[in-house]
Amino acid sequence: MATSPRTGPGSPPLATLPLLGHGSADATVAYRGGTGISAAQFLADVAALEPLLGNSRHVLNACADRYRFSVGLAACITSGRVSLLPSTHTREVISQLKAFAQDAACLTDEHDCAIDLPRIRYPTERAPARVLPFEVPQIDAAQLVAYVFTSGSTGAPVPYRKSFGPLAACVHEAARRLGLAGDTWSIMATVPPQHMYGLESSVLMGLVTGHALCAERPFYPADIATALAAVPRPRALISTPVHLRALVSLGTLLPPLDLVVSATAPLAQQLALEVEQRFDTRVLEVYGSTETGQIATRRPTACAEWQLWPGVTLTPRDADTWAEGGHIEQPTRMCDVLELVGGDRFLLHGRQADLVNIAGKRSSLAYLNHQLNCIAGVLDGAFFHLDDGRGSQTGVARVAACVVAPQMDAARLGEALRERIDPVFLPRPLLFVARLPRNSTGKLPQEALMALAAAHLKSSVA
């Protein structure tokens, strides 16, 4: 690897790492519509975008096209800017981002971008490809390249630093685990590039480890099949249980697929087995979080245990498990119930009671309750898990809420909530009640809340 140690008086040795793992100017960095884009073209696009970023040191990269997102990310890195990657773009979150970074601007490739920040349009003209020499920028391993955010329980998003060295180390290990060696892999992802999983497994996996990312983000099963067929083997599909269930349930025909990666929610062993058999492929599952990035993998059809990244340790403290070491930049309390089974192995026993994880978007009941109760007209309200999974084709379970808001109707309250929380967390159902069953200390026992909701649902059906 091309690392060049740099030492200064009294400071620890620093390393630089190449932005791209591609060895030559004509190596393929990306595909769009099946057409390859070379490393030289990519670097030319990065150089052309840099001056357009203006005076902002913080850039919210909202590009939907994965190639443009990657050019934007790289242009920020090479110019010393920091990318802001919140998990959602609601008005509430954007206004909090402005408070966090007053110079923030939004890089977008959409005509009708509604994000309320100074706008930088991704250029429609392609930069002329640079001629020789082919020089890959070297990036300081300690350079801060992004802030990712989780929703704190008190309402303000909590920022987490992502530096280039730890990100690159994490992704190199992932590539090793997934067996992406030898040829240039075509990496097709159904997840957005802004999400930590997509950032690592599609964008950085393409750039840093020298494979080829695909600009598309196919959505419907038929789109996934078409997009895969347009790129050469070996092919990897970076996806989620939701999309995999859709592929299996429709009996979609896929071209030869060499690897399927799943994350964001636990993948049922039966579904993993069906995917492997139907598409004659290998399914690997990745475990991680926004704060830590990816920290473990397993092959669900072979083993229930997860294997940690080298250097990463899990430590039980009270009722929680903390992850630290390796590429993790700050010790992190994990939101799942993890059981250590020795060495670098653990079992995953589901989420903590307060955690809400819907299709890879994470929140907490505390955060959602806070937002609900901030709305003028809401006297009291509480979200809860309603895991009955009635009739869902995709296997996604939603959250429900009971609310006391005698002056409001469902439409107005829904509108107010949509300003504050991501649509996947909108309560379904939203039940209007006369009061919540709080006990004498003001606490709200989950059982009492569930009983109230059950009674309410029964009466509305009857």
Added chain:
Amino acid sequence: MSENISPLRQPHAAGDSDLTGEVAGLIVAALNLEVAAAEIDADAPLYGEGLGLDSIDILEIALVVSKRYGVQLRADSQENQSIFASLRHLCGYIAAHRTR
């Protein structure tokens, strides 16, 4: 099936409101909505405002619609935006592309 062609077997033209009601029912059942199928405004947007559906819902609907009517939905065209513009648009698309 090979029964004689009868006037009833012209769903594309004759069954407009029948199809709308049927698809509304499928959506309500698939998404667990707290609204009666008949209450869905056929011209209100399905995505974002209106019914307030998100992309997982759209995928749920796509699966149900594919299974029931043999319609394959794709996102690669401008058409996709308009398909989910409203229940009426969705039903129009189904009527034009259904294979069962």
